[in-house]
Amino acid sequence: GQNIDQPTEMTATEGAIVQINCTYQTSGFNGLFWYQQHAGEAPTFLSYNVLDGLEEKGRFSSFLSRSKGYSYLLLKELQMKDSASYLCAPLDSNYQLIWGAGTKLIIKP
Amino acid sequence: GAVVSQHPSRVICKSGTSVKIECRSLDFQATTMFWYRQFPKQSLMLMATSNEGSKATYEQGVEKDKFLINHASLTLSTLTVTSAHPEDSSFYICSARDSGREQETQYFGPGTRLLVL
Numbered sequence: 070g071q072n073i074d075q076p077t078e079m080t081a082t083e084g085a086i087v088q089i090n091c092t093y094q095t096s097g098f099n100g101l102f103w104y105q106q107h108a109g110e111a112p113t114f115l116s117y118n119v120l121d122g123l124e125e126k127g128r129f130s131s132f133l134s135r136s137k138g139y140s141y142l143l144l145k146e147l148q149m150k151d152s153a154s155y156l157c158a159p160l161d162s163n164y165q166l167i168w169g170a171g172t173k174l175i176i177k178p
Numbered sequence: 179g180a181v182v183s184q185h186p187s188r189v190i191c192k193s194g195t196s197v198k199i200e201c202r203s204l205d206f207q208a209t210t211m212f213w214y215r216q217f218p219k220q221s222l223m224l225m226a227t228s229n230e231g232s233k234a235t236y237e238q239g240v241e242k243d244k245f246l247i248n249h250a251s252l253t254l255s256t257l258t259v260t261s262a263h264p265e266d267s268s269f270y271i272c273s274a275r276d277s278g279r280e281q282e283t284q285y286f287g288p289g290t291r292l293l294v295l
Contacts, residue, residue, distance in 0.1 A: 114284075168223075
């Protein structure tokens with residue numbers, strides 16, 4: 070079956086760094102997306118990894134290891150507005166996104 | 179770039195009525211659009227994949243006669259919830275894939291909150 074495993078909730082301090090891990094099992098693989106979803110809003114695109122390694126985009130970086138079925142999202146210099154759910158979504162062999170429940174990130178002052 | 183709009187953002191209707199939700203890609207063409215439903219504190223659930231000029235592909239368990247999808251142009255897909263019931267109350271979100279890019283990124287609309295009384 071297809072499965073996404075992320076921590077349900079994480080707490081971090083404003084200005085700090087946090088890493089959100091994701092392990093996945095899919096039927097085929099065509100890349101992995103990270104989305105941010107604020108409460109009551111639709112997801113917004115953060116990053117896409119299709120090759121192994123680290124992709125850096127401003128304060129956010131995303132890492133992928135295809136052999137391990139593992140990805141992480143790294144958020145630096147945390148701001149209060151970063152409080153949201155972060156969704157790890159791999160793309161399966163049918164080019165369909167597989168969604169988990171995401172990780173709720175709480176930022177404290 | 180890659181902006182997707184949805185209309186309406188909120189709708190309240192009586193049980194038994196039909197509701198139409200529009201999804202538009204504003205600055206790109208989208209051969210493929212997706213319709214999701216999300217209940218509170220749950221993950222996104224794909225309802226159907228909408229392909230321009232052809233019939234939508236529905237996920238298992240989603241009634242195609244109840245959730246009518248029309249993708250008449252490269253920038254517009256509509257979802258009509260027919261004979262809505264209170265259990266259809268949910269957050270409906272569409273996404274679109276940019277046909278002009280190789281990347282498979284889906285860009286999401288802001289969502290439509292449906293409440294059926």
